[in-house]
Amino acid sequence: MRETSSPRRPADPAHGYPRPQLQRDGWSSLNGPWRFALDPEATWSAPSQVEWSERPVVVPFAPETAASGVGHTGYFRACWYQRGFAPPPLGEDERLILHFGAVDFRATVWIDGAIALEHEGGYTPFEADITDMIRGRKSATITVRAEDDPHDLSKPRGKQDWQLEPHSIWYPRTSGIWQTVWLEVVPKTRIASLRFRSSLERWEIAFDARIAGASHERFDLHVRLTCGDETLADDTYQVAGEEVDRAILLSDPGIDDSRNDLLWSPEHPTLIAAHLELRGAGGKLLDSVRSYTALRSVAVEGDRFLLNGRPFFLRMVLDQGYWPETGLTTPDDAALERDVTLAKAMGFNGVRKHQKIEDPRYLFWADTLGLLVWEEMPSAYRFNKRSIERVTREWVRIIERDYSHPSVVAWVPINESWGVPNLPQNASERHYVRALYHLTKTLDPSRPVVGNDGWESVATDMIGIHDYDDDMARMARRYHADEVLPRLFKRERPGGRLLLLEPHHAEHPIVLSEFGGIALGGRETWGYSRCADGEELARRYATLLETVRSLGILCGFCYTQFSDTYQEANGLLYADRRPKVPLGTLAEATRGIQRYGF
Numbered sequence: 001m002r003e004t005s006s007p008r009r010p011a012d013p014a015h016g017y018p019r020p021q022l023q024r025d026g027w028s029s030l031n032g033p034w035r036f037a038l039d040p041e042a043t044w045s046a047p048s049q050v051e052w053s054e055r056p057v058v059v060p061f062a063p064e065t066a067a068s069g070v071g072h073t074g075y076f077r078a079c080w081y082q083r084g085f086a087p088p089p090l091g092e093d094e095r096l097i098l099h100f101g102a103v104d105f106r107a108t109v110w111i112d113g114a115i116a117l118e119h120e121g122g123y124t125p126f127e128a129d130i131t132d133m134i135r136g137r138k139s140a141t142i143t144v145r146a147e148d149d150p151h152d153l154s155k156p157r158g159k160q161d162w163q164l165e166p167h168s169i170w171y172p173r174t175s176g177i178w179q180t181v182w183l184e185v186v187p188k189t190r191i192a193s194l195r196f197r198s199s200l201e202r203w204e205i206a207f208d209a210r211i212a213g214a215s216h217e218r219f220d221l222h223v224r225l226t227c228g229d230e231t232l233a234d235d236t237y238q239v240a241g242e243e244v245d246r247a248i249l250l251s252d253p254g255i256d257d258s259r260n261d262l263l264w265s266p267e268h269p270t271l272i273a274a275h276l277e278l279r280g281a282g283g284k285l286l287d288s289v290r291s292y293t294a295l296r297s298v299a300v301e302g303d304r305f306l307l308n309g310r311p312f313f314l315r316m317v318l319d320q321g322y323w324p325e326t327g328l329t330t331p332d333d334a335a336l337e338r339d340v341t342l343a344k345a346m347g348f349n350g351v352r353k354h355q356k357i358e359d360p361r362y363l364f365w366a367d368t369l370g371l372l373v374w375e376e377m378p379s380a381y382r383f384n385k386r387s388i389e390r391v392t393r394e395w396v397r398i399i400e401r402d403y404s405h406p407s408v409v410a411w412v413p414i415n416e417s418w419g420v421p422n423l424p425q426n427a428s429e430r431h432y433v434r435a436l437y438h439l440t441k442t443l444d445p446s447r448p449v450v451g452n453d454g455w456e457s458v459a460t461d462m463i464g465i466h467d468y469d470d471d472m473a474r475m476a477r478r479y480h481a482d483e484v485l486p487r488l489f490k491r492e493r494p495g496g497r498l499l500l501l502e503p504h505h506a507e508h509p510i511v512l513s514e515f516g517g518i519a520l521g522g523r524e525t526w527g528y529s530r531c532a533d534g535e536e537l538a539r540r541y542a543t544l545l546e547t548v549r550s551l552g553i554l555c556g557f558c559y560t561q562f563s564d565t566y567q568e569a570n571g572l573l574y575a576d577r578r579p580k581v582p583l584g585t586l587a588e589a590t591r592g593i594q595r596y597g598f
Helices: 256-262 332-344 360-369 387-400 426-443 472-480 484-490 503-507 534-549 581-592
Strands: 028-031 032-039 057-059 079-084 095-099 106-111 114-120 126-129 140-147 180-188 190-199 202-214 219-226 232-240 243-249 272-279 285-293 298-301 304-307 314-319 348-355 370-378 408-413 461-466 509-514 518-520 529-531 554-560
Touching: 057 285, 114 126, 114 408, 114 554, 140 348, 180 285, 190 272, 190 285, 202 219, 202 232, 202 272, 219 243, 232 243, 243 314, 304 554, 314 332, 314 509, 314 518, 332 581, 360 370, 360 387, 387 426, 472 534, 518 534, 529 534, 534 554
Parallel strands: 314 348, 314 554, 348 370, 370 408, 461 509, 509 554, 518 529
Antiparallel strands: 028 180, 032 057, 032 079, 079 140, 095 126, 095 180, 106 114, 106 140, 190 202, 202 243, 219 232, 219 272, 272 285, 298 304
């Protein structure tokens, strides 16, 4: 393996690397036309049985979308993909890894008719080492079977509708491959995973690295951290075994202004580039990867949300993450960058990604441009053994995937009691929510967890309230009256549900995490309330935001929503991201009088 020079910037936006926090040079995309076949009743079990369509599908767009070239929105339980590829030349100590960003819901992958892997879970990446299946061959064929029962309500499905046509607040289904498929040439002995965490109290960056293909020999892991032209650390650690966990003490400047220059925030999204080299006997270079991290902390204290140890008022927008022609899949990397830029241009400092685990490239742009993200698990809609196992398994993988992104500041395992419909009466459901909360805190104690966002709070660090009341005076009275908290939590039911099931949460920070939903359009579209034109929308939005910002009990808000999504016409932007109101007008209303210096 050839030596590499000094590390590049944290991630190259033109490169579009599918896994932005663990990058190597040797990768290639398999996106584009694939052979395709629908399997309505999931009757085929092997590639030899498939009757391929004459029409290809364009990967990574789901076959329900127009961009896929298929556009089939009816029911089907499985679909098949196939394409050939020319394996890249491999050295004796190199391996070829086949990666899938996400396939909904259960995937089986064959290489030249032999099963390479099976995976269940529609929102998480998976991979297979296919070296031994392709070595010495000039060509090979990948076949993928994606099974996705449209009627199964016990699997995490988010906003995907189970009815034939989208109704109410649910959207078209997403089946099969919907994120990038790619090949990566890696060393046999390599850095298989990398995770960063930071501590402002100790002024340090810590990392966990897992080594794959390790033998009994000892290795040296060289880590170089840089910020711009400044080298923050340049250290070598001895590695024995398959894992290394180290903390890197940084030089504390000791002066607040200098410290603040290195901290990550939406106003100053300072990223720290990381370059890691794994070396074996005699200093032989085995692997070299690029990554990035940041110095920042998030916490709750009393009734406030803290960023970098200081109260920070959350101005968020609900983002469903759909596009008109491509569904859950981004049209391209520029579209993800644009969405982050538009959220900031409308005056928001964060987004609540609703019922979707977003492409890692979105989190790269949020990290790079400075946008906070609440990450929310897509819901299952039945409470049973299968749903518990599926949600828990995938949630663990999601936290593992996105742990190191500085933009992610909260985890939300449950939304609006979806999947736990009898929470106040059913002790098992309450234990389940508590279990998810404590599991999340175990896997990541550094971030707040909102156990059940919206109402019926059972286990949480922050209380999320969903309230779509369009009467401004009534909303002001609800949250402004004397002794507001006891009355609010005992008597008020904005969504028709109790807000708290565990009274001791009453002292936690409160976020109005869904409100607004003002639609611009006719009765054939969905909205919580309606207005006639852009001028009325601007006036009502400004009045609503002025009311919400004046509510002293809140530590933040999340407006519904970022853009129109299918039948929902309650976005601040149209579905194609054109603003309904000038961005500057929206930003002025969103920000209002700045609180806590932000």
